[in-house]
Amino acid sequence: MTRLHQFFLGISITALAACGGGEVPAPGNSAASPASTATPPAAPASADGITARAFLEQALAEARAWQPDAELVGVSTSLADGPRNTFWFYDVQSPGQGRCTRIRALENGDVENVGTGGACVLMKPVSAGFVDSPAAWQAARAAGFAGGDSVQLSLRYQRDAALPEPQPCWVLWSDADGGGQAGLIRGWCVDPASGQFVVRLSGQGRPDPLQ
Structure with missing residues (x-):
């Protein structure tokens, strides 16, 4: 491993x-x-x-x-x-x-x-009207995401130095996006509403809690 x-x-x-x-x-x-005006198909x-x-x-x-x-x-x-x-x-x-x-x-x-339903820190919710994972994959690949055989795909409200403000992101990353002296993982953010690539993340970020 x-x-x-x-x-x-x-x-x-x-x-x-x-x-x-x-x-x-x-x-x-x-x-x-949160309600979505148009639900993308699977x-x-x-x-x-x-x-x-x-x-x-x-x-x-x-x-x-x-x-x-x-x-x-x-x-x-x-x-x-x-x-x-x-x-x-x-x-x-x-x-x-x-x-x-x-x-x-x-x-x-x-x-x-499969969870216990225990107490937790509440996070900002995301819309169920997100574009499907193949659309997010295609947008990230077009922007330069390399893919691989150990890809992580995660949709949630994201805070990162590369984003002007926290926003929902489909974040994709793999082996090729990690490493370096700082050990940062620089994922690729895709807008889950439009399916458009947003930015390569800095790796200095985290999910955004509910304020």
């Missing part, structure tokens, strides 16, 4: 703790959120795995079953080799209860609440 792979795993574990638990499934195998099914929107509605329904006021705050997958993977996580929070949990969707259609 490379140092960057260890970094990816550390980020996944940190996000899990913030959302009350859950576990990454072995390879191979709609919460209430990309067509593929033998390469599922996209971020493939089981979004089922994940949001599972989140609402957990807490009726559930808000979507993050979507992610890790160690992917493209915009599809065998699993996706949907991080949700209940502002009324001050609690968070994580919904997991597998490519076989299994959608499950």
Whole structure:
């Protein structure tokens, strides 16, 4: 396992703790959120795995079953080799209860609440009307993102020195985006509403909490 792979795993574990638990499934195998005027369709099914929107509605329904006021705050997958993977996580929070949990969707259609629903730091929610992961992938690739076989895709409200102000970002990065003396991971931010590339991130950033 490379140092960057260890970094990816550390980020996944940190996000899990913030959302009350859950576990990454072995390879191979709609919460209430800000309204969107137009909901992008999910990309067509593929033998390469599922996209971020493939089981979004089922994940949001599972989140609402957990807490009726559930808000979507993050979507992610890790160690992917493209915009599809065998699993996706949907991080949700209940502002009324001050609690968070994580919904997991597998490519076989299994959608499950794998978090504990524990107390958490509330984050800024994101719209469920985001462009699907293949659109974000295509925009980042066109801007210079190299891809690879250990890609992390993460959608959440992002704060970074390269952004004039915090905003929702599809952030993509891989082995090629890490390293250097500072050890920074410089992801690629794509606007989840328009699907347009925004900026190469500085690596000096973090998800943005609810103020």
